């Protein structure tokens with residue numbers, strides 16, 4: 001009988017109907033029943049405020065509830081909501097392509113639109129592979145950085161297979177050679193390790209280099225690997241080494257783009273102009289899904305031919321959706337605000353000051369900050385995703401109105417650009433309080449899913 005009664009609240013209805021991402025549902029703590037959001041704040045049904053210190057999974061760069069973005073979307077919905085992008089073009093898609101090409105400053109490029117970060121990567125992967133097929137060269141191998149994350153579709157998972165997230169899918173993967181990452185943090189650049197890795201790679205390339213189509217990297221910061229930083233010197237040497245074998249360089253800036261690392265794109269902090277660039281996440285201000293893959297014009301020209309055989313067989317129902325493009329254009333306008341660099345700089349300084357202040361705690365190590373990403377590791381714990389050592393802190397922070405989501409033992413803060421220095425200070429006050437509490441302060445703790 002009771003089974004037929006309607007469920008009473010949102011959590012109960014959720015528990016009967018929804019499958020959440022990256023969640024072990026068995027034993028999961030109750031989800032946060034969110035009702036609304038404004039600026040850096042997320043509000044639950046009972047009106048409790050939470051500071052969104054990870055920009056809602058790294059996407060929501062301006063904060064929530066922007067009237068400017070909402071108005072742009074509304075106007076575009078009424079003017080032209082959707083139309084397929086094969087055989088048709090429209091102003092929002094063309095204008096956005098022009099602006100992305102100008103901001104990337106990679107030279108003449110073409111923009112291929114898709115729906116999210118994973119598909120932006122799939123497109124880059126297919127372009128890189130077919131570029132060589134069209135030239136009648138066999139280059140089946142791909143190079144990637146160890147622990148790199150490029151998305152959850154099958155090709156993107158293959159690229160990120162060394163991350164260990166995707167062991168269940170091993171049988172589906174193609175061959176990817178993973179290059180170890182010499183990690184840097186505050187005042188620490190492992191020059192010897194960098195040299196060793198490059199020397200070993202050079203030996204490998206002598207044998208296999210002519211069979212590799214592309215190298216894909218998250219430039220300067222590997223996100224899901226645990227906000228792992230590497231030096232621009234290493235990245236530059238790596239890229240020029242692989243290029244000497246004709247290998248294409250793909251930058252996955254899905255996380256690092258749109259000022260996340262302090263410059264418009266991370267590539268601007270390096271001496272490298274990649275051949276392909278993957279964008280998503282913050283591209284629309286983080287309120288609608290959109291992916292974009294930039295390809296150098298000479299790559300695009302490699303797909304021209306007399307038949308469809310050499311064309312790129314890729315496209316999605318929503319490729320070039322005008323509403324998503326209009327949101328992205330409005331977001332770019334917000335980023336052009338003359339006050340914006342001042343705000344960005346203030347966020348960086350507050351993050352850096354706060355994360356370095358944690359050095360006094362022996363429970364924290366590898367403090368690091370670049371642009372608007374601050375991170376540290378919890379000391380003396382084994383790393384990576386299956387490690388839940390960051391979860392008691394996430395739970396404590398949530399109890400204190402701060403949303404963070406550590407990756408294993410890596411704690412990071414990646415706020416929206418509307419955040420104030422005082423809000424950053426208050427989030428770190430919560431982290432400092434937890435680090436200062438006795439290690440056994442939370443003995444009977446069950447890991448939450450957050």
Ligand SMILES: *Cc1c(COP(=O)(O)O)cnc(C)c1O
Pocket residue numbers: 116117118119121149150151152218223224252253254255256280281
């Ligand atoms: C999040 C992310 C992706 C995947 O993007 P989705 O939109 O989640 O598919 C790819 N690459 C990097 C570097 C990312 O951080």
